[in-house]
Amino acid sequence: MDSQIYLKNVSTLEYDSSLCIGCKMCVEVCPHNVFRMVDKKSEIIDRDKCMECGACEINCSPGALKVKQGVGCAAAVISGFFKGTEPNCDCGTNTNCC
Amino acid sequence: MDFTKLSLVSPTLTSSTWSRADRWGAVRVRSSIGRNHYQLAPGLYKLGKPGSDSDVFVSANYKLSFDILRRELKGLDAWILVLQTYGVNVWCAAGKGTFGTDEIIRQIKDTGLGSYVSHKRLIVPQLGAPGVSAHKVKKSSGFSVKFGPVRAEDIKDYIAAGYKKDELTRSVQFNFKDRILLAPVEVMNSLKYLILALIFFGLLSGIHRGGYSFPLILEEGPIAIIFLLTAYLTGAVFTPALLPWLPFRHFGGKGLIAGFLTSGLMILLIAPGSQAFGMIAWLLISGAVSSFLAMNFTGASTYTGLSGVRKEMRFFVPLQIALTVIGITLLIISKLN
Numbered sequence: 001m002d003s004q005i006y007l008k009n010v011s012t013l014e015y016d017s018s019l020c021i022g023c024k025m026c027v028e029v030c031p032h033n034v035f036r037m038v039d040k041k042s043e044i045i046d047r048d049k050c051m052e053c054g055a056c057e058i059n060c061s062p063g064a065l066k067v068k069q070g071v072g073c074a075a076a077v078i079s080g081f082f083k084g085t086e087p088n089c090d091c092g093t094n095t096n097c098c
Numbered sequence: 099m100d101f102t103k104l105s106l107v108s109p110t111l112t113s114s115t116w117s118r119a120d121r122w123g124a125v126r127v128r129s130s131i132g133r134n135h136y137q138l139a140p141g142l143y144k145l146g147k148p149g150s151d152s153d154v155f156v157s158a159n160y161k162l163s164f165d166i167l168r169r170e171l172k173g174l175d176a177w178i179l180v181l182q183t184y185g186v187n188v189w190c191a192a193g194k195g196t197f198g199t200d201e202i203i204r205q206i207k208d209t210g211l212g213s214y215v216s217h218k219r220l221i222v223p224q225l226g227a228p229g230v231s232a233h234k235v236k237k238s239s240g241f242s243v244k245f246g247p248v249r250a251e252d253i254k255d256y257i258a259a260g261y262k263k264d265e266l267t268r269s270v271q272f273n274f275k276d277r278i279l280l281a282p283v284e285v286m287n288s289l290k291y292l293i294l295a296l297i298f299f300g301l302l303s304g305i306h307r308g309g310y311s312f313p314l315i316l317e318e319g320p321i322a323i324i325f326l327l328t329a330y331l332t333g334a335v336f337t338p339a340l341l342p343w344l345p346f347r348h349f350g351g352k353g354l355i356a357g358f359l360t361s362g363l364m365i366l367l368i369a370p371g372s373q374a375f376g377m378i379a380w381l382l383i384s385g386a387v388s389s390f391l392a393m394n395f396t397g398a399s400t401y402t403g404l405s406g407v408r409k410e411m412r413f414f415v416p417l418q419i420a421l422t423v424i425g426i427t428l429l430i431i432s433k434l435n
């Protein structure tokens with residue numbers, strides 16, 4: 001599914017395999033199949049598929065995964081720029097993120 | 099409406115069939131008219147006749163999310179725990195953290211969920227995972243979170259498979275149908291920009307060598323309208339629909355190419371042989387408009403991350419501005435000639 005890859009080498013995902021306890025949560029939560037289990041440890045299959053949703057980080061109890069969570073939404077980046085805040089998905093008003 | 103909020107003491111029934119009002123509501127929400135107020139009360143709901151061993155599904159108080167869930171659960175007896183997400187769907191609310199760890203813990207407590215069920219399992223939609231830390235919910239409430247499939251339509255298969263997902267049911271798709279369903283939202287979202295652009299370029303068309311003329315607006319304004327509308331639809335509808343088939347990974351680049359193509363086509367169709375400067379101007383402006391709208395579609399797409407969007411914007415926003423400025427300059431030059 002190559003068309004599901006956005007830009008290459010931009011994701012902030014980091015993984016420290018020495019901390020992994022093999023709980024498989026990252027595999028369960030990642031919506032883009034970034035991980036797989038190899039010998040009871042997680043392994044990153046393709047970092048470029050990561051959309052920085054942050055699901056893996058908050059569900060990795062030993063803290064082996066780190067990613068800068070954010071919304072990949074240009075409209076949010078624009079309004080964040082004008083408001084001087086981090087981009088966030090203000091769906092309640094008019095953005096298209098949902 | 100055929101369901102009501104469950105009170106703590108005597109839960110009421112929710113039906114798994116959609117009433118006429120629900121269906122009409124779904125249409126309205128998809129086209130983003132009045133979607134801000136499309137909420138239902140948070141709390142615990144009953145589907146069918148759930149018992150103490152029935153599954154508990156967690157949902158957002160965005161009515162469309164809830165309605166899709168109860169439709170897909172048709173025939174099952176289950177509990178539905180609706181979180182307060184202020185009418186925002188699961189995926190977006192999870193990103194903000196309102197569909198999140200703390201809210202689940204709070205709703206478990208407030209509804210007294212533990213007194214209705216004898217087990218300690220919650221099924222949370224996988225797209226809620228960016229907000230829900232399973233081990234923290236477990237620690238504070240004793241309930242263990244199982245992340246169900248991404249799409250509600252896979253829930254029955256998921257249950258039948260013994261609460262297991264495969265690669266497909268846990269991945270987000272972004273197919274033609276998904277993208278087309280988002281088109282009306284896209285069209286509505288940037289409408290304010292379109293109206294401003296129409297006014298600006300409408301007024302601009304009154305300029306001529308001898309000064310300014312209002313009748314000229316009526317004469318040349320329609321050209322501006324045609325190009326702007328074409329570029330708008332190209333960026334908001336055609337580019338999203340044809341996303342995987344357009345060149346470049348950058349959405350802004352896809353929109354730019356598509357904008358050049360459709361405006362080029364327009365030039366051939368409506369104005370072959372007309373003033374070169376004016377036509378080049380419309381080509382550039384159309385490219386910029388379409389590129390901008392396509393770039394905004396990153397918000398609707400399900401595979402673009404913030405780092406990537408920032409990277410593409412650093413390049414495409416200046417480009418869009420430059421194309422627009424050059425385009426407007428050429429347009430004015432063509433009018434003064």
Ligand code: SF4
Nearest residue numbers: 020021023024026060
């Ligand atoms: S969630 Fe963390 S600990 Fe669990 S398998 Fe993945 S990386 Fe390892």
Ligand code: SF4
Nearest residue numbers: 030050051053054056
């Ligand atoms: S941040 Fe989201 S998309 Fe990226 S690896 Fe983690 S779960 Fe997957």
